[in-house]
Amino acid sequence: MRKTMKWTVMVSLSSIMTITAGCSGTPPQGTSAGSGKPAEQAVQAPPKITMMNIFFDPEPPAANSDAMKIIRQHTQTDLEVNWVPSNTYNDKLNVTIASGQLPMMIAVQNQGKDPSIINAVRSGLFWEVGPYLKDYKNLNNMNPLVKTNLSVDGKIYGIPQHQYLTREGVTFRRDWLDALGLKEPKSIDDLYQVIKAFALNDPDKNGKNDTIGLAEYGSLGSFNSMLVYHGGVPGWDVKDGKLVPDLMTPEYLNTLKFYKKLFDEKLINADFPTLKNNQANELFEKGRAGMMIGGKQYAYDREPNLNKNVPGSKIDLVTQISGPKGIRALATPGFTSAYMFPKSSVKTEADLKKVLAFWDRMADKEIQDLMVWGIEGQHYTIKDGMFVRTSDGNDRFQKEINPLRQLRSHDVSLVSKGTLGAMRTKVDESYKIDDPVAVNNPAFSLVSNTWTERGNELNKWVEDNRVKFVLGALDDSGWNNVIEQWLQKGGDKVIAEYNEQYKKVNAK
Incomplete structure (x- = not known):
């Protein structure tokens, strides 16, 4: 299959209208009762909704699958989707915008913060939807942080494609913890003591000094979570009413000093700068490392491989670590893409309300269950009021339901309870306690032209030198020089641009 191939899937209108006949029977199709003449349409046809969306799987979602039929029925729409492969999506989107031939809804990647999209928003290409959200029960319940992150110049122009707000936690070997007589870490010091014991106290009882406390990779994959534990804010913080970059x-x-201590005491793998994420995962799955800090899903999706390599091993999860500013959790933007509505194709306010109604219904409990569980009898059954996967439910779900994940705009708060396993349940429950203490980057909704141009370069400069500090090649004075050079490379302009916008947005 050529990577450049594009698929267009036209989802046709299914028969979702039912006309109830009286006692005398149903008249022939196309006639009215007692007249024999063509009948006026008794039920208004559902509105046609067009969308351009992205897919990441080898094939696009099936056009007439049972799941798509349920979506069309529940949203009361004739949904038509143009699915475009992820590797060509941005090019296709730019061409489509330039042509002026836009569908009613487009999925915009990078949280809608690409320069071309920002320019289109500011030129009036898209509808501002913020004032309408209050009229839709589900859309109105959007997390306030997500609303802030979604905004451009303080206004909301799209509906988010859902991502968990607090995704990260501490996954660790429960059997090692129990073998060493330790308790779950609840503070930064607890975390250090557990990492140290996992590395130095022979938790696997093989008589060898061959274990790793914390598996790390690259420029420190767990750094942002650890920064939050230490009271910082990844990206940008607010000091005296002004935005300050985190590195300052x-x-x-x-x-940084905490990581240097871990490195100096040989509590993390010494080769972390050369490893990729999957290689750090392997250290954990092969039984060498006792802890990972990252996606909460590690706690259940790493266990099968670990149990193959280390029979009888157990994994557990902690998501709240207390630091100098209390219990805090790293926040994502809360979404990966944004669905936006061009005025050229959504021509009237009435049309806008139709597409907003579509997304509001897509967040109903019925669709949340569909997106998480699938279809009853195919992917799950109900036993004693609990949803239970069928024997082949997981495999079928991945093939038939998961490809539709780009249509998920809800936060899974209404999903029915079921038996996906104790750890999956623990992870799902963690969002309820972590989201209220989420630490958000206050600059996320802002746009800096300099950052757009030089952000990758500036980030790499910081991350490379972050590693040097941990390895001992830089001291405090050396880090100050890193900051000065960051400013000279364009960081000073980024600070000025972000603060100018921050002041305008917060003055409203």
Whole structure:
């Protein structure tokens, strides 16, 4: 299959209208009762909704699958989707915008913060939807942080494609913890003590000094979570009413020193700068490392491989670590893409209300269950009021339901309870306690032209030198020089641009 191939899937209108006949029977199709003449349409046809969306799987979602039929029925729409492969999506989107021939809804990647999209928003290409959200029960319940992150110049122009707000936690070997007589870490010091014991106290009882406390990779994959534990804010913090880049804060330096301590004491793998994420995962799955800090899903999707390599091993999860500013959790933007509505194809306010109604219904409990569980009898059954996967439900779900994940705009708060396993349940429950203490990057909704141009370069500069600090090649004075050079490379302009916008948005 050529990577450049594009698929267009036209989802046809299914028969979702039912006309109830009286006692005398149903008249022939196309006639009215007692007249024999063509009948006026008794039920208004559902509105046609067109969309351009992205897919990441080898094939696009099936056009007439049972799941798509349920979506069309529940949303009361004739949904037509143009599915475009992820590797060509942005090019296709730019061409489509330039042509002016836009569908009613487009999925915009990078949280809608690409320069071309920002320019289109500011030129009036898309509808502002913020004032309408209050009229839709589900859309109105959007997390306030997500609303903020979604905004451009303080206004909301799209509906989010859902991502968990607090995705990260501490996954660890429960059997090692129990073998060493330790308790779950609840503070930064607890975390350090557990990492140290996992590395130095022979938790696997093989008589060898061959274990790793914390598996790390690259420029420190767990750094942002650790920065939050230490009281910092990844990206940008607010100090005295002004935005300050994280690398210039004392919390950032303290976090660097924490990692240096772990490295100096041989508590993390010494080769972390050369490893990729999957290689760090392997250290954990092969029984060498006792802890990972990252996606909460590690707690259940790493266990099968670990149990193959280390029979009888057990994994557990902690998501709340207390630091100098209390219990805090790293926040994502809360969405990966944004669905936006061009005025050229959504021509009237009435049309806008139809597409907003579509997304509001897509967040109903019925669709949340569909997106998480699938279809009753195919992917799950109900036993004693609990949803239970069928024997082949997981495989079928991945093939038939998961490809539709780009249509998920809800936060799974209404999903029916079921038996996906104790750890999956623990992870799902964690969002309820972590989201209220989520730490958000206050600059996320802002746009800096300099950052757009040089952000990758500036990030790489910081991450490379972050590793040097941990390895001992830089001291505090050396880190100050890193900051000065970051400013000279364009960081000073980024600070000025972000603060100019921040002041305008917060003055409203």
